[in-house]
Amino acid sequence: MHWNPEQIDALLRDMASALERLEETDGATGLVGIESGGAWVAKALNERLSKPLPLGFLDANFYRDDFEKRGLKKSVKPSKLPFDVEGAHLILVDDVLMTGRTIRAAMNELFDFGRPASIRLAVLFDIGRRELPIRADVCGEVLSLPAEQRVELSGPDRLEASVQAVGNGR
Amino acid sequence: MTLAPPSSRVQLTDDGKLRHFLSVEHLSRPLLEDILDTAAGFVDVGGRAIKKVPLLRGKTVVNLFFESSTRTRSTFELAAKRLSADVLTLDIAKSATSKGETLLDTLRNLEAMAADMFVVRHQDSGAPFFIAEQVTPRVAVINAGDGRHAHPTQAMLDMYTIRHYKGGFEGLKVAIVGDILHSRVARSQIHALNILGAEEVRVIAPRTLLPADADALGATVFTDMVQGIEDVDVVIMLRLQRERMDSALLPSEGEFFRLYGLTNEKLGHAKPDAIVMHPGPINRGVEIASEVADGPRSVILNQVTFGIAVRMAVMSMAISGQESLDAAQEDDHGH
Numbered sequence: 097m098h099w100n101p102e103q104i105d106a107l108l109r110d111m112a113s114a115l116e117r118l119e120e121t122d123g124a125t126g127l128v129g130i131e132s133g134g135a136w137v138a139k140a141l142n143e144r145l146s147k148p149l150p151l152g153f154l155d156a157n158f159y160r161d162d163f164e165k166r167g168l169k170k171s172v173k174p175s176k177l178p179f180d181v182e183g184a185h186l187i188l189v190d191d192v193l194m195t196g197r198t199i200r201a202a203m204n205e206l207f208d209f210g211r212p213a214s215i216r217l218a219v220l221f222d223i224g225r226r227e228l229p230i231r232a233d234v235c236g237e238v239l240s241l242p243a244e245q246r247v248e249l250s251g252p253d254r255l256e257a258s259v260q261a262v263g264n265g266r
Numbered sequence: 267m268t269l270a271p272p273s274s275r276v277q278l279t280d281d282g283k284l285r286h287f288l289s290v291e292h293l294s295r296p297l298l299e300d301i302l303d304t305a306a307g308f309v310d311v312g313g314r315a316i317k318k319v320p321l322l323r324g325k326t327v328v329n330l331f332f333e334s335s336t337r338t339r340s341t342f343e344l345a346a347k348r349l350s351a352d353v354l355t356l357d358i359a360k361s362a363t364s365k366g367e368t369l370l371d372t373l374r375n376l377e378a379m380a381a382d383m384f385v386v387r388h389q390d391s392g393a394p395f396f397i398a399e400q401v402t403p404r405v406a407v408i409n410a411g412d413g414r415h416a417h418p419t420q421a422m423l424d425m426y427t428i429r430h431y432k433g434g435f436e437g438l439k440v441a442i443v444g445d446i447l448h449s450r451v452a453r454s455q456i457h458a459l460n461i462l463g464a465e466e467v468r469v470i471a472p473r474t475l476l477p478a479d480a481d482a483l484g485a486t487v488f489t490d491m492v493q494g495i496e497d498v499d500v501v502i503m504l505r506l507q508r509e510r511m512d513s514a515l516l517p518s519e520g521e522f523f524r525l526y527g528l529t530n531e532k533l534g535h536a537k538p539d540a541i542v543m544h545p546g547p548i549n550r551g552v553e554i555a556s557e558v559a560d561g562p563r564s565v566i567l568n569q570v571t572f573g574i575a576v577r578m579a580v581m582s583m584a585i586s587g588q589e590s591l592d593a594a595q596e597d598d599h600g601h
Contacts, residue, residue: 157307158311158320158321159319159321163589167590168304172303172307174306174310175310204320205319209314209315
């Protein structure tokens with residue numbers, strides 16, 4: 097399975113209109129993309145909103161609960177949140193939602209910057225296999241994949257995605 | 267005095283990850299760059315309202331200081347605390363060993379307290395290597411300065427500082443000035459600069475403060491400060507250890523300052539945008555004039571800030587390397 101830039105664009109447009117139907121999006125403080133795929137999606141999604149929001153980026157790698165299993169990822173990027181998190185209405189954005197652990201780590205990190213009033217979640221792909229009670233408010237496409245497969249997004253300039261067997265990459 | 271074994275293999279896992287950090291010698295350029303890149307993320311954490319990440323939560327870090335230190339010990343302590351580890355700092359110079367306990371017995375006792383990492387400073391060269399070979403598997407050892415041998419985290423924070431201000435190491439000329447003979451900092455800096463690809467490393471010192479095999483240091487040797495500092499991008503001053511004054515190595519502090527002390531006048535021979543570094547503590551009017559130490563080109567205090575982030579990077583990488591030793595090799599993308 098493969099999604100070319102036009103197909104990704106269609107998913108992003110659907111997500112943008114779904115986000116605009118959420119009442120929280122009106123007056124939201126900002127979009128927060130999770131490095132690195134989520135950051136690409138957040139940026140692309142923001143360009144498709146009728147009223148673009150301030151854009152922030154998080155690298156949740158210092159907050160992961162599986163550090164002992166996975167070790168430290170190379171070159172963790174600095175988190176950049178150009179707005180006050182305290183009392184903010186935030187939309188967290190990631191490329192792929194699976195176990196939910198990345199989202200938990202990202203929320204923990206957000207709380208170190210302040211106490212947000214609300215957090216919504218938008219993801220490009222939801223591939224199931226959740227291990228935590230976390231769900232997306234807005235999702236581009238829901239997939240059902242065998243355990244040994246993942247979706248990999250490539251970017252940032254031309255966003256494309258494909259299903260890959262586990263064991264590639266990291 | 268025993269010298270460290272030339273092999274640094276004990277520092278790495280079979281697949282090349284850091285598991286101890288004892289010396290920069292023999293480490294690869296990608297690994298050193300990895301340390302600097304990881305540190306960049308931690309510099310960001312240091313600027314936040316909550317300067318803490320949960321990476322080493324539940325881990326116990328023991329600072330073993332057989333030789334006294336204020337800055338290195340306190341920055342290691344802060345680094346461990348900002349990683350959420352529990353920290354125990356032992357000033358061994360004043361504790362059990364003075365009651366006759368051997369180093370190995372002290373280690374075994376600390377291991378029995380389930381320590382995950384030892385940060386070791388020792389007056390004997392090679393002591394952290396010995397400890398790394400003796401500790402039980404899965405305990406990481408970080409060298410916080412051993413004898414005249416190495417001070418790798420200081421060297422890496424200096425590399426971070428240089429990269430921060432100069433953007434990289436290509437084409438850079440770096441001068442290290444002062445007591446090269448007794449300086450573990452200089453030795454580690456020279457190794458790191460050569461590995462990272464600096465164009466030229468110079469050492470500037472009187473003959474009496476240069477090792478006999480100065481030519482083997484991997485640096486160009488100068489005894490004249492003005493010649494040595496000509497056209498450099500970075501000037502690193504070393505602390506002149508006053509206790510050396512009593513030995514016959516130096517005429518007087520005043521004489522040393524006249525010949526090798528960094529003043530604005532001497533700094534005028536370096537590149538106009540040269541930066542001035544010093545590992546601290548500084549001796550004003552001995553190796554560096556106040557006008558330079560407090561001047562616009564001094565990045566001495568920034569080094570301290572970066573030092574915490576670099577130590578956080580090394581500590582988390584070493585713990586991560588230890589964990590990977592027996593971790594299942596399953597891929598776990600974990601979205």
